[in-house]
Amino acid sequence: MAEVYRLRTDPEHTAPAVPLTDYQPGGTAVQLEPDEDARLLVPHLGALKRIDISFPKFREGRGYSSARILREAGFTGEIRAVGVLYVDQLSFLVRAGFDAVLPETPIDPAVAERTLTRFPFVYMKATDGLQPVWALREQASA
């Protein structure tokens, strides 16, 4: 594994993430596999500081739903994508609610910066608070 690429400014919560099956109430870091139901964590979001979500394959896409569900449920701690991930996926990950990535191959920060600022507008609401273009159009015509 390469270094964690983090978009948060708070201190990193370094406790090891335990598998969901071993998770005990009050635990602060947990690892969610693609086939595990993110909603099982909803009662524990107050205690959790970091949730790692696995991407064993590039094609794996369930983690995007998991992250979004956790944000929709109000989680404000770190959601870290862990696994086979490339810099080109960063904007999808961030919009879905991830704010840290631990990829297998290192992320070039310069490319990451360009990737994250590439698209000036977005078409749909997600968890990052960006206004979709339909909202901007609405404001412009008001």
Place this chain on the structure above:
Amino acid sequence: MYRYDEYDQAIVDARVAEFREQVERRLKNEISEEAFKPLRLMNGLYLQLHAYMLRVAIPYGTLDSRQLRMLAHIARRYDRGYGHFTTRQNIQYNWMKLEEMPDLLADLASVEMHAFQTSGNCIRNISSDQFAAAAADEIADPRPYAELLRQWSTLHPEFSFLPRKFKIAVTGSKIDRAAIKLHDIGLELVQNEAGEIGLKVLVGGGMGRTPMLAHVIREWLPVADYLSYMEAILRVYNRHGRRDNIYKARIKILVNDLGAAEFARQVEEEWALVKPLGLDPPPSELARIAAHFAPPVLDANAPVAIDLSNAEFANWVTVNTHPHKAPGYAIVTISLKAPGEIPGDASADQMDIIADLAQRYAGDEIRVTHAQNLVLPYVRRADLFDIWQVLKAAGLATANLDRASDIISCPGLDYCTLANARSIPIAQKLAVKLAPQEADLGELKIKVSGCINGCGHHHAGHIGILGVDRKGEENYQLLLGGSGAEDATLAKILGPGFDENGIVTAVEKVIDRYKTLRAGPAERFLDTYRRVGAEPFKEAVYG
């Protein structure tokens, strides 16, 4: 038709810049082909047998003349002077060079076009009725709903790594020209007693290895909430669709495994959670988009009666035009199926000629059909003769719409890495053989696929042909009785397969038997088959 504003243009321009950088990184070997492959696929770029193939999106199959001229320019500048219109209303170019792709995408962006999500496990181009806004049988124009779906699905952060590709079709008529029952999601505009428009939602249709017809999971969906409902469907699929086997990864398998009622229940449960999140744009956004699709100003005094004394012209009018909403107008289908030619191919010169006709006579619009033909949607009947003459001179006046030589065919083994057998030569041979008697045969839809993935829609063919590999030899299975229309059914295999010449003979035997069995000249092949079943045809072919 829809015009980009500053936001749409900025997003497409950013995509070009992004891909330019990705191609540079690849050419400098800063990223591996493995890492690059999904990136190029999301931009519609495949690596085929001989070269790269680029699939350009034609949202809901609608183009204006400026865009069609650009497609012609691309054919000349970057390909070998032609393009191939596909069964999902897109266009493909077969001889692409990776290093030229960024410039090509920039050319497309200059006319408000792109190749977003024309491949990969994401929401693909939204398809629709090629007669939208023109058909006499329509409730409302489906394209504003399709455009809003296009925008919503473009670079969707949650649904860009789905278990498998995802295809949505929208139609505004009970007459189904968009094959909605054979899509992952089919949406049909419906009207209630109060005259309000809503959406009927079908899920889980598809062709390929395991063909299935879609199930209705909601009879009435208010249009104000349809995007959040789509989010709910896609989330249930993204979370629970199978990922262990790509042949079982489409949503149809999930819907079938859960049962349509249980799938619908899970969608409703998810919808209840996501609907309050404010994912649906206000009605003003749909109204803004709909205003773009207002039909051109039509001539209220356009004459209905026209001179049909030229028999060849009169036949073309009968076969290739449809009734229009507006009196004195017609919908023209330009066949890209001249017998012996490659189905769906058009040369750059032909594209330019059609663009000129659209601009001069047809409200500056062209539509692409899933049957790989082109449509001029707003034509004064009084202009038909002039148009026909231009088309005839360009080799585009073949009068065979929905007839035996109007064959849908995938590219097959001549181009495609997935194919097991060639499909184009089969379509060409059949078209040449059957054209002389097609007027007598009436509506007959023949569809040819070169592999089980079924891009040639063989399961929806009145007569379907599926090319397979049998011990290293091309082998062709014969299927009968399919339909992709409002009376959708899946074709069934008749019996053992044939070689290249054998399949042509077998189709001829089926047709000969049909001619002896039909109840009268008005009974289509499909209706005869449905009435008498497979047995008489089995006997004719194998007996």
